[in-house]
Each structure stands twice: as structure tokens, then as C-alpha cells.
Amino acid sequence: MSNIDFLISQTKNTYNWFDEILGSIPQEKWFETPPVLETNVI
Secondary structure, three states, X not given: OOHHHHHXXXXXXXXXXXXHHHHOOOHHXXXXXXXXXXXXXX
């Protein structure tokens, strides 16, 4: 596997991983900012 193929594979895996996490959070909670994190999904 070339470096480019490896990077493409890693990028696809990262997008899929993030989509799974994002899909597990209800959209109405995307704007909530927990004090511990000081950030939100959006």
C-alpha cells in the first residue's frame, strides 16, 4: 500500500468514525456546551 493509499484509507476511516459519533448525539444537544469541555458539537 502506498503512502497516498494509506492516507486515503485513514481519512475515510476517520470520517466514518466521526459520522458514527455524530449520529449518536441527538441534534437538539449539538448546541449544548458542557462546562467541562467548554465546546459543543457545532
